[in-house]
Amino acid sequence: MKMLAGKNAVVTGCMQGIGMKTMEVFAQEGANVWAFCYQPTDELTAKIQSLQEECGVWIKPLYFDMADDEATKAALKQVMADKLPIDILANVAGITHNALFHMTSMNDFHRVFQIDFFAQMLITQFITKLMLRNRKGSVIFISSDAAVTGNAGQIAYSAAKGALISAMRTLSAELANSGIRVNAVAPGVIDTAMTQALTDEQRDKLLVSADIKRLGQPEDIANALAFLGSDYSSYITGQLLRVNGGCK
């Protein structure tokens, strides 16, 4: 049996990187996916097509900008209109902002928090409301090592990711008796467009603290999300799973 056979999942940030890989692993493990993306690309469309054929699942892309609450709500209403039980919400979408504290404008803070925190709360509110009807579900956020250890030059990003950890813990407490588990994954340095924005020097410095001397791959995170989304983690809630190659 596949790990997520027959489950329905919402995955955000499917356009690229970890989100796209998560969509792929979820489909391969037998889950149907509502794939939230910023905008269509040829690569994404082709990927969805081939995954559907290969895995015998459906994948519905929904395109919108998480900076726009109204657009987000409209997409969520489309999910609701499908009237299907939702088993998993993987909040993958996120943006980064690399700047020192004194160089980070309030505008930057607002922009980062909008995507990395507020929009995720909005989506999670909608989706968990649907999960409550079935009294089961698994919600997963993506935090970051930067939120745990701090990371010079990433104040807005690490603060938003820290807020997610706290929200995850509160939410896990609020939803536990409704059968909904809430956890987060904290990736280390993962090889995606987001980390390619770092300078070589920044990247090397980050790797110094990892025991496993390689960048993490999107698949490393997607596999952890599949585990937390599955019933194989049924006694795990309120936890931060660090997938970071052993950084402290």
Next chain:
Amino acid sequence: MTMNAMLNGKNAIVTGANRGIGLAVLRLFAASGCNVWACCRKPSEAFTQEVAQLQEKHSVWIEPVYFDLQNSEEMKSAVKLIREKKEKVDILVNNAGIEQKGSLFQMTSTEVFRQIFEVNVFAQIEFSRYITNLMMRNRSGSVVNLISVAGLDMTGGYMAYSASKAAMASVTKTMAAELCSYGIRVNGVAPGIAQTDMAMSLTEQARENTKAASLMQRIADPEEIATVIRFLASDDASYMTGQIVRADGGMA
């Protein structure tokens, strides 16, 4: 990768495989296509039957290995037996352990401390040293240690046990750092409370307290701990090392 084939073709060593969480691990690993050296103290009719059934059902080999963790000579012979099979060792689950009769710090004799540490710490390190030595030759391996939330959260009443588990949390991290360059990952699972003989030996009060402290307000099935162990043991966790994963129904 489908979950049931998650450990396909791998070979694992599981200690304390005859009951409790260890038995759940043995069953799950076998069902996931994994061959197992099933370590326990003494042969028994029930265990022999269990092993025979699992082998047949899942087409894997399971080799019982009998030794007491407190007996270095027995341990050495066991390692020899494992080595002589000339199969690669991919996974080590250090599961066997003992608990302590609940008693306050002031009431806990040094003797009790020593005995608990002997099994829960020193024997684990000794055995891990032998086995990771074999893994080092293949430059790959995954070790999963059984910690406990008792070793991470400070609660009163089971100090020797808690301290032994805290020591293992630390051992886990140091081993991870030292063995990483040999391709060996080392992680821990910290269960809250799981339905086993060990949990049943706690006082009713201690059990109820632990249960009440969890968001889920229930005790885990041993299988729910085994699935977490399997994840960490598998290649799906290939970028995780030095971590202690709590499977505690939501406590901290």
